[in-house]
Amino acid sequence: MKNRSELRKHIMNILYQIFIFEESNTDYNVESIIKEEIEVENDFVNSCVLGVLEHQKEIETLANQYLVDWEMKRLSKVDQVILSLGIYELKYTDTPSIVAINEAVELSKSYSDEKVTKMMNGVLDAIYHSEG
Numbered sequence: 136m137k138n139r140s141e142l143r144k145h146i147m148n149i150l151y152q153i154f155i156f157e158e159s160n161t162d163y164n165v166e167s168i169i170k171e172e173i174e175v176e177n178d179f180v181n182s183c184v185l186g187v188l189e190h191q192k193e194i195e196t197l198a199n200q201y202l203v204d205w206e207m208k209r210l211s212k213v214d215q216v217i218l219s220l221g222i223y224e225l226k227y228t229d230t231p232s233i234v235a236i237n238e239a240v241e242l243s244k245s246y247s248d249e250k251v252t253k254m255m256n257g258v259l260d261a262i263y264h265s266e267g
Contacts, residue, residue: 137177143220143238145173146183147246150216153188158212187223194222197266201258214251217242221259225266232263 137145149172156163165184173180187194198207198218207215221239224230230238236259243252 139179140238140241142173142177142179143183143242146180146187146220147213147216147242148172149180149184150187150220151212153184154212154216182228183220183223186227187219190223190227191219194219194226197222197226197262198258201261202254203257205254210251211247213246214243214255217246218255218258221255222262225259225263236260236263 149168152168152172153163153165155161165188169180169184195207207218210218217239220242221235224235224238225232228235236256239259240252240256243255247255
């Protein structure tokens with residue numbers, strides 16, 4: 136059984152593919168992408184992927200409010216995914232805020248540069264303090 140930190144990497148891969156498909160107007164099936172990424176049905180993965188997609192507009196709007204001199208669509212796809220997942224967990228799940236922020240920052244440390252990681256931490260922290 137994978138822990139949630141490991142599952143978040145799968146969620147990131149799934150959302151990354153979906154974001155790429157959406158940008159290129161390619162048809163896709165969410166369930167198929169999830170099954171390709173993770174063989175065992177997992178409620179946490181399903182709810183996070185579907186939740187991010189369902190709340191994508193609100194998440195992007197919220198991110199743009201707190202991104203200084205940046206916009207969500209200017210971030211790399213990987214960074215958009217990580218930030219979206221972090222905001223989703225912060226706003227729409229019962230994941231403790233500190234865990235949601237920390238997990239997003241840890242993913243960012245693995246897949247982004249230090250500057251982006253700091254920016255992401257700042258955005259999530261600001262959302263936590265003002266939207267909490």
